[in-house]
Amino acid sequence: MSGAEAWMLVGMVIVTFGIRYFLFAVADRIRLAPWLEVSLRFIPPAVLTAITVPAVLLPNGEWQVSFANSYLVAALLSLAAGIVTRNLLMTIAMGLAAFFAHRYFF
DSSP: OOHHHHHHHHHHHHHHHHHHHHHHHHTTTOOOOHHHHHHHTTHHHHHHHHHHHHHHHOTTSSOOOSTTOHHHHHHHHHHHHHHHHOOHHHHHHHHHHHHHHHHHHO
16 A cells, blocks of 8 residues: 555545544534434335345346245245234344245255
8 A cells, every 4th residue: 555545545534534423423413304304214214125125136137026036035025024023033034044945945
């Protein structure tokens, strides 16, 4: 690593830390509009959906919407387990079990 790269890395650390520290430092003093707070609650599900849907439906870079797709089978069974049990650990365990069972038997 050259000196210029090291200084660039240090600069990026300072900028990243500065931005995040500032937001955490003033977070208790800033009050957002109620409509904005309600809207921000949709960000985690939207991000999770944006990450998982392509991984489930495009496992090899091609559309695979059939029961031969282990990822899709596991996702559907995980969804059902999550709705029925309302238990995160059980949902993860059921999804993993479904995925590996489908991979092993099919």
